[in-house]
Amino acid sequence: xRNIAPHQPISGVPLLQARGLAAIRGExxxxxxxxxxLDAGGxxxxxxxxxxxxxxxxxxxxGLTAPAAGDLLxxxxxxxxxxxxxxxxxxxxxxxxxxxxxxxxxxxxxxxxRVGAAAIMTALTRMDLQRFAELPARLLSSGQRRRLALARxxxxxxxxxxxxxxxxGLDAASVARLERFFAEHRAAGGMIIAATHLPLDMxxxxxxxxxxxxL
Amino acid sequence: MSRFWALIRRELVxxxxxxxxSVAALLFFVxxxxxxxxxxxxxxxxxxxxxxxxxxxxxLLAALLPLNRLFGADFEDGSLDQLMVSGLPASAVALGxxxxxWLTTGLPLLLIAGPVAIMLRMDGAAVPQxxxxxxxxxxxxxxxxxxAAAITLGARGGTVLLPLIAxxxxxxxxxxxxxxxxxxxxxxxxxxxxxxLSLFLPVAPLAAAxxxxxxxx
Numbered sequence: 409x410r411n412i413a414p415h416q417p418i419s420g421v422p423l424l425q426a427r428g429l430a431a432i433r434g435e436x437x438x439x440x441x442x443x444x445x446l447d448a449g450g451x452x453x454x455x456x457x458x459x460x461x462x463x464x465x466x467x468x469x470x471g472l473t474a475p476a477a478g479d480l481l482x483x484x485x486x487x488x489x490x491x492x493x494x495x496x497x498x499x500x501x502x503x504x505x506x507x508x509x510x511x512x513x514x515x516x517x518x519x520x521x522r523v524g525a526a527a528i529m530t531a532l533t534r535m536d537l538q539r540f541a542e543l544p545a546r547l548l549s550s551g552q553r554r555r556l557a558l559a560r561x562x563x564x565x566x567x568x569x570x571x572x573x574x575x576x577g578l579d580a581a582s583v584a585r586l587e588r589f590f591a592e593h594r595a596a597g598g599m600i601i602a603a604t605h606l607p608l609d610m611x612x613x614x615x616x617x618x619x620x621x622x623l
Numbered sequence: 624m625s626r627f628w629a630l631i632r633r634e635l636v637x638x639x640x641x642x643x644x645s646v647a648a649l650l651f652f653v654x655x656x657x658x659x660x661x662x663x664x665x666x667x668x669x670x671x672x673x674x675x676x677x678x679x680x681x682x683l684l685a686a687l688l689p690l691n692r693l694f695g696a697d698f699e700d701g702s703l704d705q706l707m708v709s710g711l712p713a714s715a716v717a718l719g720x721x722x723x724x725w726l727t728t729g730l731p732l733l734l735i736a737g738p739v740a741i742m743l744r745m746d747g748a749a750v751p752q753x754x755x756x757x758x759x760x761x762x763x764x765x766x767x768x769x770x771a772a773a774i775t776l777g778a779r780g781g782t783v784l785l786p787l788i789a790x791x792x793x794x795x796x797x798x799x800x801x802x803x804x805x806x807x808x809x810x811x812x813x814x815x816x817x818x819x820l821s822l823f824l825p826v827a828p829l830a831a832a833x834x835x836x837x838x839x840x
Contacts, residue, residue, distance in 0.1 A: 470708050473840040495708040504701025510641045519636065520709065521629025560705075 421484040423447050424568065424599060429478035431464045438464050439618050440477070446601070448567070449594045451613035454603040460618040462603035463503065466572045469601060470500040499564035503572045505557040509546030513537060513556055516545050523563050531562035534589060536582070551577040558586065561593075569593065571602040583608070626711050627719055634723025644689035645727045652685035652732055656739045665744075674743035675753050675804040681739075682732050682757060683793055686764035689728055690772040690789070691782045693720055698776055698838060707839050717831035721769035729761030753804040759816040760800040766820075766827040767792045773831035776838040795819055 422445035430440035438461035446452055454462045467473045469480065471491040480487045487494045507516055517528045532538045535555040540548065548556060554577045561569055569590075575583050587609050590600055594610075602608060638645055659677050663670050697703040706716045736757055737750050745753070771789035775781035796819055803812030 467704075467840070470704075472704060472707055492710050492712050495710045498708065500704065500708045502701050502704050504699075504704065506701035506705045508637060508641075508700070508702070511637075515636070515640075519633050520705070521632060522625060 422481075423450075423483060424487075425481040425484075426469075427479045427481065429465070429468060429480065430476045431461055431468055431473065432476040433464065437476075442478070442618065444614075444616060446599050448597040448599065451590070451594060451600040451602070451610045453608060453610060453613045453615045454601065454618055455605065455615050456618040458605075462618055463572050465618065466500075466570050466601065466603050467502070469568075470498060470570050471495060472500075497566055498568040498570055499561050499566045500570045501557050501560065501572065501574060503576070505553045507545050507548075507553055507556055509544065511545055512542050513545050513548065514541040516556060517559060517563060520560070520563070527563060531559045532556075534562040534585075535559040536585060549577075551579060551582065554578055555582060561589070567598050569598065569600045569602075571600065571604075573604055573606075574602055575604060575606050575608055626709060627715055630706070630709070630711065630716065630719035631722055631726070634720060635726060638723065638727035644692055645731060648685045648688045648728050649731055649735055651688055652681055652735060653739060655681045655684065656743060659743060671744040671746065674740055674745035675749075675756075676801045677743055678736055678740050678745075678753060679757070679760065679797055679801040679804065682736060682761065683764055683790075683797065685732060686724075686728055686761065687768055687786055687789060689724070690768045691775075691785055693724055693769060693772045694776045694835065694838075695772070695781070703835065704839055707835065713832035713835050714828045717769065717773060717835060718828040721765050721828065721831070724769055725762055725765040729765050733757055733761055749805070752809065756800045756804040756809070756813070756816065759813075759820050760796060763796045763800075763816070763819055763823060764793070766823040767796075770823075770827040770831045770834075773834035773838070776834060 425445040427443050429442040431438040442465065444452060454465060456462055464473065468475050471488055471494045474488065482494065482497065508519065511519065513532065514525070514528050517523070517531060529538060529541065532541055535558055537552065537555055537559060540552065545553070545556065554574075558574060574586065578586065590610055594600060600610065600613070602610070656677055660670060694703060697706065707713060709716070711719070733754060737754055740750050740753055741747060768789050771785050771792070774788060775784045778784055796816065799812045799815040799819070803809040803816060806812055
């Protein structure tokens with residue numbers, strides 16, 4: 409079982425709460441009045457057509473983009489006030505894999521630092537990539553690259569996972585493996601917010617259609 | 624702090640494994656500097672007299688070469704997003720990348736500048752002073768260049784825009800650096816160089832941080 413950084417539950421206050429979030433790209437309002445709350449073990453599945461703002465919301469929740477309106481609260485306090493602190497609570501896997509082709513698979517995971525070789529092998533095993541540890545990452549297929557990007561989750565002790573189309577390019581066995589991994593994270597008190605247009609089985613998760621607005 | 628060292632270590636690992644950018648900058652430095660004897664003639668005192676200026680200007684141009692990849696490579700493959708959510712403030716990410724640029728480009732240029740100066744018929748006894756002026760000089764190249772690289776990140780035609788922003792900002796450094804390399808009593812020139820350094824050391828990472836935040840949003 410993975411360790412998740414401890415967070416003291418405060419009764420009555422959700423761990424993560426979004427209130428009236430809105431995003432503007434260019435001149436267009438991508439979404440507005442997005443409100444939800446999430447507690448330890450919770451999961452949110454962002455669905456909706458292309459352009460509904462799934463990726464924008466994920467990036468906003470990661471603190472990469474500032475919201476045009478609304479608040480994001482962590483245990484009742486403004487989460488985006490201190491972006492580096494907020495970053496320690498989350499692990500973000502965007503739709504780019506952030507893989508350096510010249511480095512080996514294991515070196516790619518070690519690049520972020522602060523992890524030992526054993527932890528890297530455990531993370532690779534989680535995604536069934538342990539056989540490719542020494543292989544240059546440029547030789548990976550697109551599905552394997554995706555799994556390598558997702559292996560970062562196993563190295564993180566952050567409670568909140570923010571995933572943008574995590575299952576793109578994955579085969580059925582990998583998706584099943586990922587679903588077990590997600591269930592484990594939630595059982596340990598973690599939270600998952602994933603944007604996807606592919607079916608993803610997360611028991612008890614709340615599908616959230618961004619094109620419809622409020623949950 | 625450990626995150627900051629991890630970032631610098633990352634930059635060094637990437638530079639070592641993908642050495643092309645740094646090597647290209649060094650080769651450019653040597654080749655461009657060796658064009659001057661061909662153009663001006665190898666003998667005579669002209670070359671020796673202008674050698675410090677040649678070294679300064681060519682080192683500046685060489686330091687600019689890898690800059691469009693400094694943030695560009697990480698921006699394109701999504702690594703910059705990961706760096707921005709690594710728990711470091713954006714200004715620390717920018718400073719770490721700038722230090723990485725100095726270690727992988729500025730420092731090698733500094734090491735090779737001595738032989739290049741001697742190739743340009745510079746008096747060997749004058750070389751240490753030239754190198755001393757290039758220490759703050761290469762740091763300024765990295766700071767100002769890194770700032771320009773962040774500002775032009777994601778812009779169309781950023782590759783062309785980058786030197787257009789960086790080079791004018793370098794003019795004071797070139798004036799006082801090249802003068803300090805040959806002056807008999809270069810205290811004033813060196814004071815100006817370190818003054819510029821103390822100006823850009825806080826300003827460049829902060830400006831770059833704003834530009835990086837805008838680029839990823």
